[in-house]
Amino acid sequence: MNEAIGWLTDPATWQGQTGIPWRLVEHLAMVGVSILAATLIALPVGLWIGHTGRGANIAINIANIGRAIPSYAVIVIILPFSLAVSRDLGLNVIPTFLAMVLLAIPPILVNAYAGLREVDRDLVEAARGQGLRERQILTGVEVPLAAPVIVGGFRTAVLNVIATATIGAVLGFGGLGRFILDGRAKGIVGMGELIGGAVLVSVIAVGVDLLLAFVQRTLARRADPQLARAHGLRELSELPLPPGLP
Amino acid sequence: VEIRWDWIVEHLDDIALAVWQHILLTAVPLAIGFAISLGLAIWAMRKPWVYGPVTTITGILYTIPSLAAFALLVPVFGFSLLTALIPMTSYTLLILFRNNVAGFQAVPREVLEAADGMGYRSRERLLRVELPLAVPLMFAGLRLAAVTLIGLATVVSILGSTYGGLGQLITDGLQTFFPTKYVLGGVLSVALALVVDVVFVRIERIATPWARAHSEQAAPA
Numbered sequence: 001m002n003e004a005i006g007w008l009t010d011p012a013t014w015q016g017q018t019g020i021p022w023r024l025v026e027h028l029a030m031v032g033v034s035i036l037a038a039t040l041i042a043l044p045v046g047l048w049i050g051h052t053g054r055g056a057n058i059a060i061n062i063a064n065i066g067r068a069i070p071s072y073a074v075i076v077i078i079l080p081f082s083l084a085v086s087r088d089l090g091l092n093v094i095p096t097f098l099a100m101v102l103l104a105i106p107p108i109l110v111n112a113y114a115g116l117r118e119v120d121r122d123l124v125e126a127a128r129g130q131g132l133r134e135r136q137i138l139t140g141v142e143v144p145l146a147a148p149v150i151v152g153g154f155r156t157a158v159l160n161v162i163a164t165a166t167i168g169a170v171l172g173f174g175g176l177g178r179f180i181l182d183g184r185a186k187g188i189v190g191m192g193e194l195i196g197g198a199v200l201v202s203v204i205a206v207g208v209d210l211l212l213a214f215v216q217r218t219l220a221r222r223a224d225p226q227l228a229r230a231h232g233l234r235e236l237s238e239l240p241l242p243p244g245l246p
Numbered sequence: 247v248e249i250r251w252d253w254i255v256e257h258l259d260d261i262a263l264a265v266w267q268h269i270l271l272t273a274v275p276l277a278i279g280f281a282i283s284l285g286l287a288i289w290a291m292r293k294p295w296v297y298g299p300v301t302t303i304t305g306i307l308y309t310i311p312s313l314a315a316f317a318l319l320v321p322v323f324g325f326s327l328l329t330a331l332i333p334m335t336s337y338t339l340l341i342l343f344r345n346n347v348a349g350f351q352a353v354p355r356e357v358l359e360a361a362d363g364m365g366y367r368s369r370e371r372l373l374r375v376e377l378p379l380a381v382p383l384m385f386a387g388l389r390l391a392a393v394t395l396i397g398l399a400t401v402v403s404i405l406g407s408t409y410g411g412l413g414q415l416i417t418d419g420l421q422t423f424f425p426t427k428y429v430l431g432g433v434l435s436v437a438l439a440l441v442v443d444v445v446f447v448r449i450e451r452i453a454t455p456w457a458r459a460h461s462e463q464a465a466p467a
Contacts, residue, residue: 001321003321064443065440067390067393067394068393068396068436068439068440068443069397069436069439070396070397070398070400070432070435070436070439071397071401072397072400072401072404072413072416072432072435073397073400073412073416073431073432073433073435073436074432074436075432076416076419076420076428076429076431076432077429077432077433077436079425079428079429080425080429159309162311163311163312163313166311166312166313166314167312167313167401167404169313170404170417170420171420177313180313180314180317180405181404183317184317184405191320191321194317194320195317195318195320195321197314197317198313198314198315198317198318199314199318201310201311201313201314202309202310202311202314202315202318205309205310205311205314206306206309206310209309
């Protein structure tokens, strides 16, 4: 532990393109872009399936296959193909990035679907009866009520993606996983870097998760204050997939 | 991509060994994690205040990225098997605990009252009534945990070279720039995860013939 503190308090650790700030930016940028890409694909599909009720089997199958994917395995399966495309980017960025997008899609899609399915059908019918268009029903009724569950999908996705970006260091991708791998490679001398890096990654992951949990809780309170109270806010802060989904 | 099939054919023994090691690397933490989480779930059923703190703590453990979790234990246990097994076990706790509790909660109140009325003692009631009825949801948790563990087991090889399993094929293959080896390790890990998923569904159906109707239900994931 002393080595880790020594490493973390060494000014050199915080400077340049191998320093913590730069590695943190690399890590978070990769997380942000991959979540954005996954959202563009998964959210419309999930909302459409949830709204129309069509293709529910697709959503369930994606959920099952999605969580069966080991991230390290996906990265190395993509690797030879991306190497064929580009020798540089194909090694350190593309495989990890694609794996991150692939792993972020299932939770976002499935929770969007599941969240919408949970919305009281009578409410939707009532909105329809009042002459609201389908799009208005979706954005005005369904999405606000399903928001906590939808954000729950993002929470899972972000968690997967932060962990996968860390593993990406194996192929030479930057990010915070670099410290763990470089520390490991240096042996005893690198112990501080190894542990310090691991602590950093853990703190970031837990911090981001708490932040999203807070967003989720706020949305839950807004969507249905009574329900939020009935469930106890702690429960809602970690709203899982509703039962009924395999 | 050039896959050297001749290498695969020559090394079938090593590959089979890697698969077997991977299964062990998954099964041991799954068994330990299930025992711990079952105890915690029984405790939480008796004392409801336990539920909150347990989900919070296991939730934080679950949030720590796998490579970091392994690295954190290196100073304590070196590159031993414990460094791999402890985080893998702790990752299962959130999933298994929640599903075990959900399983117990799914037992209808009337059934419990009927058991009490028949003179079951609390231990008997637990073993003969509550546990069997909680099995479907517990199995859903085991299935999810097992599949998650298969992925985690590949990651341990990144830090050490003594754990074996399919991750070892991947890491060795990467270090020697030998695509056949790492692609094979990757494909077999995905395949193993899918097979285990299916196997768990089958076992559950066979083990709980009375719960056919519930088998579609799953647990909070």
